[in-house]
Ligand code: SF4
């Protein structure tokens with residue numbers, strides 16, 4: 001299996017929400033509180049030492065997903081082909097347990113009370129994409145996810161994780177490799193904000 | 203627009219509603235009530251005194267009635283308020299395949315527990331002579347039989363005598379039921395504690411302990427409270443049971459204090475939970491959980507024991523009524539505190555924030 005994942009560079013992200021809106025359209029999500037992908041604006045410090053960074057987040061199709069661990073019915077499945085975690089709505093009983101297990105708030109529930117989440121545009125809409133053939137062979141799957149296609153600055157990318165790691169900075173690659181079992185996300189370190197509240201680029 | 207001015211990304215997810223708190227409350231109460239009934243069963247088994255043995259039997263009967271009622275109520279809220287697909291959940295024997303999930307383990311514990319309790323109920327009420335007001339299930343079936351000619355009582359009595367394993371056997375099976383009751387109580391805490399990495403409020407060790415002490419306390423309070431209301435306080439060892447409850451409450455206070463200190467000194471998610479509990483929900487926490495559920499019952503217990511120590515309670519009817527009312531109130535407060543605790547444990551549960 002070659003794991004599929006996302007790449008994100010907050011220095012390039014301008015916080016325009018094009019990705020999250022493309023996701024809503026692609027997956028026909030009307031409800032405002034359902035966000036498979038969302039953009040958060042994080043600020044730190046006080047004026048004039050104030051910096052802001054935008055983060056686009058979604059399900060990261062973790063190597064060892066916590067959500068899948070707790071599900072009583074195995075409604076969440078990590079696919080053999082590409083490591084994408086899909087939701088089988090036909091097995092879900094809507095217990096919400098998975099949404100508390102996921103550290104990234106990626107699990108959502110629609111009006112039917114059943115699990116829905118990012119499937120990397122293997123299909124379109126809630127519950128779709130599950131048990132779909134590999135991306136190359138599937139008619140319903142997009143070549144690249146809608147969010148990535150609509151990102152205006154190239155801050156967000158997707159693909160086989162090895163390729164993403166190769167394109168990333170050394171720091172980002174190291175960070176990815178040290179987080180074994182964690183999210184399939186290559187993330188460039190943000191230079192604008194550090195968690196101690198000191199800006200080291202000034 | 204800044205969603206996260208403090209440098210953290212707070213996740214919006216929060217899916218459990220009040221009905222999950224109700225479900226946790228009833229599951230805990232069922233387990234605690236059954237265990238209290240079992241303790242009385244053992245007392246009754248060992249005593250030679252006929253009147254004590256009858257009172258203990260009444261407590262055991264209340265324990266079983268409350269356990270059945272509470273499991274039923276919990277299931278009702280779980281299935282029809284909480285789950286997205288309740289009918290699908292009915293197929294749990296085939297659908298629940300992930301035995302590593304606490305939800306699957308817990309479901310089986312509850313199912314087997316319910317079966318044991320049902321048989322205990324059958325034997326207590328339809329094999330032999332049930333006693334006191336808690337014998338009402340038997341009264342109902344005989345009334346149905348006499349009034350409508352449906353032989354409910356005859357059938358149940360026959361089933362009971364066919365399956366009755368003898369006094370010793372019943373007690374042994376009840377011991378198994380008590381193990382399952384403990385398992386069910388533990389499950390409610392462990393299920394939440396399992397995701398403590400994401401939800402700091404649900405500390406993996408302290409939350410199960412908190413739920414354990416609280417469940418024992420509210421189950422005992424409900425069972426002995428019901429006994430005090432319907433059977434009176436004469437010969438029911440009410441003081442002994444009440445003191446046992448006090449000891450459990452002291453343990454619960456210690457666990458709660460520890461949990462608060464862990465939260466207060468933890469990361470941003472923990473401190474946020476601490477603030478939520480003690481400030482935003484401060485009234486319910488300090489007023490409901492701490493004062494009503496823990497401190498007031500302890501205070502009342504001290505006062506009641508002082509009265510019983512000085513006066514012969516059973517000599518004066520007014521005093522008997524007063525003490526009986528006092529105990530009932532005390533146990534009522536304990537149960538209400540348990541409701542408040544479960545509500546807050548769900549309402550104040552937020553995912554730990556991420557840092558960019
Ligand atoms: S990000 Fe959350 S929902 Fe996605 S695979 Fe990981 S734990 Fe599961």
Ligand code: SF4
Pocket residue numbers: 070071072073074075076091092093094095096097098099114115
């Ligand atoms: S809500 Fe559905 S997918 Fe999530 S843990 Fe429950 S059954 Fe599994």
